Amino acid sequence: KPKPKPKPEPKPEPKPEPKPKPKPKPEPAKKPAPKPKPEPKPDPKPVIPEIEEPSLEEMLAEEELEMAKPAEPAQQETQDAASNADQSDVEVASFTDAISAQVGQRWRIPGNYRNRDDIKTQVRIQMIPGGEVINVSVVKSSGYPDFDESVMNAVKLASPLPVPDGPLFDKQFRSLVIEFDPGVAQ
Numbered sequence: 001k002p003k004p005k006p007k008p009e010p011k012p013e014p015k016p017e018p019k020p021k022p023k024p025k026p027e028p029a030k031k032p033a034p035k036p037k038p039e040p041k042p043d044p045k046p047v048i049p050e051i052e053e054p055s056l057e058e059m060l061a062e063e064e065l066e067m068a069k070p071a072e073p074a075q076q077e078t079q080d081a082a083s084n085a086d087q088s089d090v091e092v093a094s095f096t097d098a099i100s101a102q103v104g105q106r107w108r109i110p111g112n113y114r115n116r117d118d119i120k121t122q123v124r125i126q127m128i129p130g131g132e133v134i135n136v137s138v139v140k141s142s143g144y145p146d147f148d149e150s151v152m153n154a155v156k157l158a159s160p161l162p163v164p165d166g167p168l169f170d171k172q173f174r175s176l177v178i179e180f181d182p183g184v185a186q
Contacts (some may be wrong), residue, residue: 091164092172098162099125099176104184107154113147113182120181121151127176129169131160139177151180 113119122140127133136152155161163173 088168091168095162095164095173096176096178099158100178100180100184102161103151103154103158103180106157107180107184108150109182110146110150113144113150116182119144119147120179121148122177122179123151123155125155125161125176125178127159127161127163127173129163129165131163131173133159133161140179154180 119142120140121138121142124135124137124139125133126135133156136155138148138152141148163169
């Protein structure tokens, strides 16, 4: 019988060589610390002279004097102009209503439009002093040519129209844009 071979002894593994320690890196040169800036000196506080405030009685007396003075002419003119503007607006509305009524009396609305409240026509009426109509044109059509034509015919038939005299006529009525709907003629 052959002899069993002795088991070979395991070879010891070589120990790893110790790694060399890393050399310390040289530290960067330190920058010199910045010099502290001197703090700005606070500005001296301005000296505020004391102002003597008027007493309540003095203020009331002064206000009463102001109120007792008559209105200055410029202020009075402004009030007059505002009053005239209001009066002018009332006059314009009054004459415009009179024109609408007079045209409405002459307006023969085509039958199929009489009871409609959804259509309107805007016309420009050009007049001379005294209210005589010299031209009528459609500014905004109703979309129905026969309806628009009926409005223009009514304006011509109603001439002369009631208009003011003088500057108000020139400013507001020489060329007037007015809107008509079937309700005007009823």
